[in-house]
Amino acid sequence: MTSPELVPGARPPGPLGRAAALAGRAVALLPVLLPARRLREAAIAAVPALAVMVMGYRHRWVGDDGMIYTRTVRELLAGHGPVFNPVERAEATTGTLWQWLVAAAAYAGGTDPAVVAVSLGIVLTGAGYALAVATARKAVRPMSAAPLLPLGMLVLLPVKADWDYTTSGLENGLTTFWIALAWWFLVAARTARGTRRLYAGAAVIGLGPLVRPELALVSAVFLVALWCVTLPGARRTAGLVSCALAAPAGYEVFRAGYYGVLVPLPALTKEASDPVWRRGLAYFGNFAEPYRLWIPLLILLALITWAPRGALTAELVAPPVAGLLSWAYVCRSGGDFMHGRLLLPGLLLIALPLCAVPLTQVTRIAALGLAGWAVCCALLWRPPASSGDAYAILDEQRAYVGYTHNPHPISMAVHENVPRGFRPAVEAAQAAGRPVLLIQRPGGGERFEALPLALGARTRMAGAFGLLGNNGIVMPLDGTSVDTLGLAYPLAAHQAREGVRTAGRAGHEKPLDPAWIVADWTDPGTPVPAGVDPAAVDAARHALNCGELAELQASVRDPLTPERFWKNLTGSWGRTWFRYPRDPVAAEKELCHN
Structure with a gap:
């Protein structure tokens, strides 16, 4: 069977084409639906989202680890349960919500789960970027009437790993969207009236461990920030904690009874609780060095230092704190073999508050510096195909393009028909x-x-x-x-x-x-x-x-x-x-x- 990806000039898979058409229609309707000011704000939020969707589409692929999700989804849809093999209850995937989301979409669309995962990854990443910029503007606007620059997006968009893991079949797109949505609820809590939105926000923030287990750190930081923003009494605090824990605790009971262990099987295989600092720091270096990430991070640090004291609110401080903790955990646990994959959520979190920076003389200089770095990063700087050491950290997107001899290996058919x-x-x-x-x-x-x-x-x-x-x-x-x-x-x-x-x-x-x-x-x-x-x-x-x-x-x-x-x-x-x-x-x- 010949994959459509192998035919020159072939049309993209159905779900991707339909998603692109819907996005185009939505953009065309914006001038009718929105007044001028809101249209400008929507455009500012939409530009980074469209950019990452375009680059993600151009780099679309699924690796072997993405195909692991595909097998589990197919077993689930066949009525065998959330397993990799019918004879053995094993949780082979770490992204619990991603697994169920792909299964639901594949069931509704009757499409190859790998192609569904690619489509969802692109859409969720774009939606997450748009929501991140809109939320940053919502958080910063009360403090300044000046035009707001999405400088944080200049740090994310030029990074090749960011384009690669818009797809890949893994849960990075869902991670991006969840982080942005959780932050939106955190920012909205300052002006929320009543308790319904607060409880809904706590429930969304609590989903971190089900997106990926290590995102429990992000959930914890955001929940502390939610408490600092709202200063609830003892009864409401108990309600917020209950809402946050309901879904992950309920699934944990199911996991323990169904699979017999407390964590997904990959966490046991990788011994995620053991410290492996040397390998983890090498993994961080493999991510930071090719893109010269120290340049934008120093510029962001300077902006944070320059920020007025009133800007250091709980909702603006929480994302960078969570991002640094995320990076520390990834380094402690030994990182990964996929270039940059596990460090992208931390980079997004660090950049979030700076996705809406008031235009001043200082921020103009910072913007020029970031723009120069972004051009070099986007056009010149690429990660190595392999780290060339015992850790074997790979540019996986490039590796699977070569392994499958296909520029966009996104379907099961392409992976099934590899020469070896x-x-x-x-x-x-x-x-x-x-x-x-x-x-x-x-x-x-x-x-x-x-x-x-x-x-x-x-x-x-x-x-x-x-x-x-x-x-x-x-x-x-x-x-x-x-x-x-x-x-x-x-x-x-x-x-x-x-x-x-x-x-x-x-x-x-x-x-x-x-x-x-x-x-x-x-x-x-x-x-x-x-x-x-x-x-x-x-x-x-x-x-x-x-x-x-x-x-x-x-x-x-x-x-x-x-x-x-x-x-x-x-x-x-x-x-x-x-x-x-x-x-x-x-x-x-x-x-x-x-």
Whole structure:
């Protein structure tokens, strides 16, 4: 099947084209619907939004991690629940709200979930930028009658990573929109009448952990600022806190009972609570250095220092504080392997209050400096394709354009039909018509061996391949996509991370010994592939039936009865922190008390 992205001059996918047409009609109606002053304000808010949407569209793509969401959405729409594989309850995605939003839109539109994610990313990013500028003007206008300049947007728009993660299939667009919406409620709280809007604002601000777990920091800072702005009494404070916690606490109960742990599986795989400062600071440097970000940040710092004391209100101070805390957390947890992705929310937060700066002699000079930097950044400065060190931080958009040989790899078809990948092995196994486990030969590149699947496996096929998104596309929905790194495989996620706390690629520190996969998905007596230690397979088989590891397997594979839900819920704390040795022989000794 040929993707429309491969045809020169082809029309864009339907949802993107329709979104562009609607945006054009809305802009055309503005002069009719709005008086002159409001039209000017709307135009000022719309220009950055349209700019980021255009650049996001020009850089549209979906990476392998975006395809992980696609598999979960397809399983959900197939009636299997929010899982990566029907036989195992594993939360493979960190953006809870994004997963459900893409599922709802894909169900309504009947469209490829990857294309839906790209469309939503562009629209939500643009809406977030427009709302950010409008909110900044609302916050600053009472303090100054001078024209207001959106200088903060000059820091965001020239950064290539900002264009890249307008799409990608990941939740960055939703993150941008949520931050802007939460800030709008915070700013509006100063003039709000009654309690309904305050409670609604607290509920929206409290959604941070469901957008991404680490955004709980932003929620906390904004809630403190909301309290400082409104100074509610004890009863109203309790009401605001209850509204903020209702959705995340309710989902946490569901998560603990359904999945058996307290956090999404990628957080366990990446050991997000462990400090990995060296790698995290390298990740920050990989983001800041190519764009010379120290230049605009110093200019913004000078503007903040110059600002009159009356401008340092809680609603204007909260976003930069939250942004700095966000950056600190990302650096502490070791960053990511995708250039800039996890640092973009912090940059947006720092820039928010400066998206409406009164025009003065000082701000004219600052604007000229930022404009000069922005031109150089947009036209000349680009991140390296790879960091070239042990951390392997990549410009992922460029990497997947090269990997797929497609300038805009946004559909499942494009990723499924890559020249290399898992598809040939899966098709061969399907043609043979036998239930098999496909496992890569150690040191054999993309060559696979088919082993007879265990009789009680409850799946017609299982396959282990390191590119989980590609695996999830080509593996049938009633098959099992085995993740060798642990983002969607509890057995791999609960390994102990040993000896790689300051080195290695983020999120790739727990490659599972093939012996565990053979032991988990085949019956005793199955021939062991070349390069796999038979003694390790025997030890792994024994360990899988011992102690806490056996209970971990039961928590995600037993039928979800009320009793199982309760057992998962009450044991979720200990199960979240459970780790076992990566070496099967050591694990057998520890778990089975040999």
